[in-house]
Amino acid sequence: MSNSVVLFENNDHKFIYLGIEKNNLEGIFTNQFLIIHNDEGVLLDPGGVHVFPRVLANVSEHISTDKIKAIFYTHQDPDVSSGIALWSSTLDSVKIYISELWERFLPHFGVFDSSNLVPIKDRGGEIKFSDGYSLKIIPAHFLHSLGNFTLYDPISKILFSGDIGVGVVQPSEDKIFVENFNDYTKYMEGFHKRYMSSNIAAKKWIEIVSKFDVEMMTPQHGLLFKRNEYNQFLNWFKDLKCGIDIINEIY
Numbered sequence: 001m002s003n004s005v006v007l008f009e010n011n012d013h014k015f016i017y018l019g020i021e022k023n024n025l026e027g028i029f030t031n032q033f034l035i036i037h038n039d040e041g042v043l044l045d046p047g048g049v050h051v052f053p054r055v056l057a058n059v060s061e062h063i064s065t066d067k068i069k070a071i072f073y074t075h076q077d078p079d080v081s082s083g084i085a086l087w088s089s090t091l092d093s094v095k096i097y098i099s100e101l102w103e104r105f106l107p108h109f110g111v112f113d114s115s116n117l118v119p120i121k122d123r124g125g126e127i128k129f130s131d132g133y134s135l136k137i138i139p140a141h142f143l144h145s146l147g148n149f150t151l152y153d154p155i156s157k158i159l160f161s162g163d164i165g166v167g168v169v170q171p172s173e174d175k176i177f178v179e180n181f182n183d184y185t186k187y188m189e190g191f192h193k194r195y196m197s198s199n200i201a202a203k204k205w206i207e208i209v210s211k212f213d214v215e216m217m218t219p220q221h222g223l224l225f226k227r228n229e230y231n232q233f234l235n236w237f238k239d240l241k242c243g244i245d246i247i248n249e250i251y
Helices: 049-060 084-090 103-109 181-195 199-209 227-238 243-250
Strands: 005-009 013-017 033-037 040-044 068-072 095-099 117-120 125-128 134-139 149-153 158-162 216-219
Touching: 005 216, 049 084, 084 095, 084 103, 095 103, 103 117, 134 199, 149 199, 181 227, 181 243, 199 227, 216 227
Parallel strands: 040 068, 068 095, 095 117, 158 216
Antiparallel strands: 005 013, 013 033, 033 040, 125 134, 134 149, 149 158
16 A cells, blocks of 8 residues: 655645555556545545545545545446445545436445435536635546546646546556656557547547646546646647547447
């Protein structure tokens, strides 16, 4: 298990990368993140059942779990959300934000009480803290999942991109950030071509996120992107043919 890394910090705000588990049993290495604002926490894609003990331990190093007010899920995949019943039963007062398209499937993950669910409308929304500060939920539909969202934190200027920008790499304690974008594309290209629905969907998301001042992009798998590499990613992604664009290559 690697240690957490604080990616941004000021007097009342933190954006924390919760490390990674070297010996996980999932077969898919996932990144989890925690935002703390004025002693209130929001978890981002806290992962599957196999990583729950490790993520809970890492969270507890930074904030009391009774201060976690919300969990944000980008989409429904099990590597992202199969731990949802464990989190829901552990954090009594937590609100769970997930696409309204996926809410009906949560009983299959063992979540039968919908009273703490906050279904996200297609156009996105906000996660508000007690002092009025809010995280921006940005639509990213058909980019891997038909009901998919990303999240922007205006204070840290970090964009949590879920499965957009994923690199299929083994975890490394020595390397957190993409250092050579051109070299890194070999870890991204196959995933994005097969798991993203079309270049139209990619360009629509890029059109929206380009309006935000992004200092860092943090995907749910692989390495993280600082500003320069993030801008390189947008340029690469906007021209990528994927999904139905290349349907004859798939069949």
